Amino acid sequence: MSSVNLVNLTKYFGDKKILDNINLQVNDGEIISLLGLSGCGKSTTLKLIAGLLKPDSGDILFNGESALDIPTEKRDAVIVFQDYLLFPHMNVYENIEFGMKMRKVKKSIRQKRVLELLELVRLEEYKNSYPSELSGGQRQRVAIARALAVNPRILLLDEPFSNLDINLRGEMRDFVLSIQKKTGITTILVTHDKEEALMMSDKVAVMVGGQIKQFDTPNNLYERPNSKEVANIFGERNYIRGTLQNGLFKSELINFKSNIKEDLGSVEVMISKEDLELKPVDSDEGVEGKILKKRYAGEKTYYNIKIKDSILKATCDNNLYNENDLIKVSFSPKNEVYFR
Numbered sequence: 001m002s003s004v005n006l007v008n009l010t011k012y013f014g015d016k017k018i019l020d021n022i023n024l025q026v027n028d029g030e031i032i033s034l035l036g037l038s039g040c041g042k043s044t045t046l047k048l049i050a051g052l053l054k055p056d057s058g059d060i061l062f063n064g065e066s067a068l069d070i071p072t073e074k075r076d077a078v079i080v081f082q083d084y085l086l087f088p089h090m091n092v093y094e095n096i097e098f099g100m101k102m103r104k105v106k107k108s109i110r111q112k113r114v115l116e117l118l119e120l121v122r123l124e125e126y127k128n129s130y131p132s133e134l135s136g137g138q139r140q141r142v143a144i145a146r147a148l149a150v151n152p153r154i155l156l157l158d159e160p161f162s163n164l165d166i167n168l169r170g171e172m173r174d175f176v177l178s179i180q181k182k183t184g185i186t187t188i189l190v191t192h193d194k195e196e197a198l199m200m201s202d203k204v205a206v207m208v209g210g211q212i213k214q215f216d217t218p219n220n221l222y223e224r225p226n227s228k229e230v231a232n233i234f235g236e237r238n239y240i241r242g243t244l245q246n247g248l249f250k251s252e253l254i255n256f257k258s259n260i261k262e263d264l265g266s267v268e269v270m271i272s273k274e275d276l277e278l279k280p281v282d283s284d285e286g287v288e289g290k291i292l293k294k295r296y297a298g299e300k301t302y303y304n305i306k307i308k309d310s311i312l313k314a315t316c317d318n319n320l321y322n323e324n325d326l327i328k329v330s331f332s333p334k335n336e337v338y339f340r
């Protein structure tokens with residue numbers, strides 16, 4: 001097992017800077033995610049860690065020691081790609097055994113390890129099946145067992161769930177998490193799915209344009225993003241410009257008592273859609289608005305509400321109001337996030 005430390009890592013393809021001075025500290029045994037839109041450099045970062053690419057500058061430390069001169073096959077950092085890349089002419093047993101055979105591990109040890117892994121990924125009865133005879137989830141479990149077979153220090157997962165249907169995806173996320181906890185292997189997951197990153201990770205690195213914009217716990221990223229750019233990755237929010245003075249936020253749309261006593265002057269407050277409260281129009285509290293659009297989605301209902309000349313978005317657990325209804329909207333801050 002190992003910690004991973006990326007230090008001022010920069011990578012160009014031609015004259016295009018793909019990774020721009022990346023710094024990241026992953027502690028031994030942690031599972032973290034690299035989250036960002038397509039093309040922001042997530043897979044490139046994984047390939048650099050695995051040794052499939054070389055950086056133009058910077059360093060990669062495993063347990064504090066540079067891994068740059070260690071060839072890929074000796075780095076002990078294995079990647080599971082989204083298309084799994086199983087050997088089609090080998091059965092499940094042989095696929096899992098392959099890496100150990102290459103490393104000339106003794107047959108009796110190989111056999112014991114493959115059987116252990118088959119049990120871990122719950123595929124004992126499929127050991128003689130070929131990849132074409134397996135479901136997507138089963139193939140993925142073989143790919144994970146094959147990666148773990150060589151006792152890597154670091155597991156790198158590149159969009160491992162994106163080819164699976166939605167139900168299987170949930171199941172495989174739980175499965176991978178349980179294996180990660182059981183083995184304690186340091187794991188870096190690449191994903192463009194915000195919920196997946198939040199659900200699976202001790203910490204998430206938000207990447208935009210080859211840079212890490214924030215590396216933090218899921219809760220901090222969602223509740224206390226350090227920029228609008230990061231906030232927007234975790235879903236659409238409302239931003240209202242106003243002033244924060246003497247413990248009061250005042251704006252043309254909404255006023256509320258703030259928990260922050262510092263005078264910040266002119267600011268934009270971020271309000272999550274689920275933090276706006278909708279009440280009947282004859283309530284004493286709140287500002288009056290009109291429902292312009294409603295989308296009922298079972299567990300939740302999404303509303304667009306017009307207040308003066310602005311539109312606020314709200315997500316409610318109930319389904320009490322309809323389009324064109326007049327309502328009152330109020331907000332009592334729990335976690336206040338202000339941007340200047």
Ligand SMILES: Nc1ncnc2c1ncn2[C@@H]1O[C@H](COP(=O)(O)OP(=O)(O)OP(=O)(O)O)[C@@H](O)[C@H]1O
Nearest residue numbers: 013014018036037038039040041042043044045192
């Ligand atoms: N071998 C390569 N040669 C040239 N350009 C490359 C190469 N590999 C990746 N790129 C470019 O580098 C950028 C980052 O690619 P990368 O695969 O790291 O992104 P990503 O965030 O993983 O995206 P995705 O989610 O689509 O896989 C992209 O613009 C891509 O076109």
